[in-house]
Amino acid sequence: MNNRDNNKSTGTQSLTVGEVAEILVDSVGFWTRALGFFELFSVPGVMVHLRRWAFQDVLLVAEPPEEGAAEELRGSPALSLAFACVRNQIDEIAGVCAAESPGCASAPVDTPWNTRDLHVSAPDGVYVVMTAAKPYDPDSAAAHNLAEIGITPPEDHDE
Template sequence: MSEYTSPVPVPAFDATAPEVYREIYGMPMFVNVPTHDFAASKDFWIRGLGFIDLFSIPDRVTHLRRWAFQDVLLVPGERVGEAAAMSISFACVLRQIDEVAARCEELAPGCTSGPREMPWNSIELTVTTPENARVVMTAAQPLDPRSARAEALRAVGLKIPEPETPKA
């Protein structure tokens, strides 16, 4: 049996994001995002959120991809009201949060909220896309096993390694 390697890097302040994954695979999970304007949606997801157009069938479907297993299908649909039609989270690394926020704000001023630190040890940026989808870019933070955050996570039952005791 081979060892599984996750496409998500180990949390670190200097973590490097993996390259966009361009191979074809059976998708274990994907999301359909209805759009009434393929061009605007595609542009925002690519230039703002860092996806690529893996392939498109004009006015039928655009298959967008970031890392392995981060697939989004833009499909025809009507524009929804002010409330987000859906919400989805994508893993990223810490250094990408500010970059994504800047690119998205340039494309659609006021579309981002955050970034903010979450109690589960991540930094999250919320972006509202042109089709009113709520996209959360979430970056795990490195965790010092001696920190108060590590103790708090242990207290709620998470298996966080105990700090090493100094050897005499």
């Protein structure tokens, strides 16, 4: 039994430096295999700089949770991120996530604001939304929802 298991009943974690480094390695594997990032730079066991597309960078830093962290924050995501995708990537990423870490991702969902989203809980506790715009249909419910909040297409929009 490791320190992560020792304190599950109390809701606290006491991680060794080695366990934190292992979590970083696992996280890098998930982010690269399941979410399509690649490694730009790393300081082994300390920090990894990942990139997906231009300006879609993530720094994963190995840092044990602070002592005395608020009880209400335990078990909740430490971070939430959203990344733009091409629409046909959403189902592909969902499949890879299911193979890499079963149960970590929702089924892709269509939103009222005209995107297709995939919600992922990464093994490192980060909540990730992969999002892709859907084609604009001026007669759709999504177009109506957007118009209700003042978002309309340009006057010269091709129908």
